[in-house]
Ligand SMILES: [Zn+2]
């Protein structure tokens with residue numbers, strides 16, 4: 001049997017809430033579906049409570065629709081934040097995209113070009129300064145949003161730390177080349193695995209990934225550890241992946257925290273987690289018809 005060092009409870013430690021929120025320097029949101037951003041106002045409010053007067057604005061990098069949500073929320077509850085459109089942190093930034101868009105629109109006439117220009121106003125230079133400062137405080141040499149295939153304005157995140165490690169988070173997406181390229185040789189790839197293997201039709205229709213696709217992307221990209229997350233509510237805890245030989249794969253669940261120093265041990269947790277959640281998975285299977293009623297588009 002495999003012996004885990006350090007013990008399970010240490011690997012899965014969750015820091016105290018107050019500490020976590022006071023230490024936050026930057027929040028990055030992948031896309032506008034509620035399961036990815038609805039908790040943001042309460043996190044910002046809790047942080048303001050911990051830090052009190054003079055709480056500096058939190059840098060929030062996210063999809064453009066999030067800005068509307070935040071503005072409306074801030075009318076009800078004062079929130080200290082600076083919103084940065086994720087496109088401003090994409091490769092080439094907003095300007096490269098604006099250039100392509102205007103180039104295409106040029107064929108359609110002057111009015112369309114004017115519209116394109118006004119829709120793509122140059123970003124506030126203070127946004128880049130705020131992101132750079134937060135990244136530097138976190139020891140990050142790179143922070144890049146990567147467009148992925150889900151709803152409009154959906155992104156993955158790539159960060160590279162000065163110590164040498166890198167982390168890529170898929171957000172919600174179908175497998176796509178931009179994400180695979182970003183994940184090349186990453187230390188950790190956190191990839192969504194919404195659907196079980198064999199559910200290609202559902203995965204394609206809802207623009208999500210299947211477990212085996214997520215595992216394969218990590219393998220092909222030479223990733224050191226792939227951590228699967230965002231499991232369908234059909235299996236509320238962990239996916240069924242016995243059939244897959246996945247020696248480099250770990251599984252995430254809500255509030256799980258992983259120390260990078262413990263990454264070598266991560267795959268060894270898989271059998272233990274499958275035993276821990278075996279009963280709940282069986283119960284979920286029995287209730288499949290009822291639970292699908294509640295699986296709103298995630
Ligand atoms: Zn989701």
Ligand SMILES: [Zn+2]
Nearest residue numbers: 033150172298
């Ligand atoms: Zn989604």
